[in-house]
Amino acid sequence: MSKFLNRILGMPVELQNRLFKYFTDTLTAVMEQAKRSGRFDLGILDLGSAGEVVRRVRLVRFLRRHATGRAPVELHTVHSERGMEWSEALEKWSELTGPKEGFYLSTQARNNKYTAVLCVAAHSNTKKEKLTKKDIMFQIYRPNTGLQLRLESLAEIEKKYRKVESGEAEAAWRAQYNASLRVCSHAYWRDQCRNAADCEVGRRVRTWHVLAGSVLAVWARVEHVLAARSQLNKMQVVRIKTTDSLKIVGTVIPKNCVEPLKEALASDAVSVSEQTFEHTDGLK
Structure with missing residues (x-):
């Protein structure tokens, strides 16, 4: 990267900009392709x-059993809940002061439903005296997934949404928030999903299966199970902090690999124990 940047410094500025844009566009395309094929390394995923x-x-x-005694291997199943309730959205909205900040509603309906979002101005480091709509960036909050990682410009927002009062956004916000507990985005917006039972795209609550503990001792067995049933080429490491202050570091196990892995690990285990945690909020 540094060699590339140093070499283009000798070119005219306009050509530098064009080359650098070509480079970044190509890099983005390569990363997107890697994500689709499961070859993109996300590093350590943090939950909680x-x-x-x-x-x-x-x-x-x-x-x-191992050479020096006994050690546990643990398979955790956890639920992670994201999203933003209407009361939280109203509280956030009450703190806003910018003329373009606030609730927005999609200009077009999908499946007779509208998208409601909350836009909050992001801090800008630009030194331009006069900012265009492409320069003014916003953080986006959605009812089903909460704060989005990607910032959006005012120009992008106004292409898809119109600014509304809180009362007009409430129905759409509550509808998507409530539906996203059990319904994926495909089913919500299109009324159908080819994998509706297991699809978690856009869902407020997601299920994770994490293998932790003395994993190295069974690594070959884990790799064998995942290679036979999963399309992912790399294992995802996850770091979790639960509501009861438990910290877990382990490897994400795809849902279709959970039962075969349990059978493989139980086949020569000294003992197998199972514990279920009950919650009063319906997340089981």
């Missing part, structure tokens, strides 16, 4: 540190 509510649902502990 960015506002999500993470609750334990089930724990299966496999006690195994």
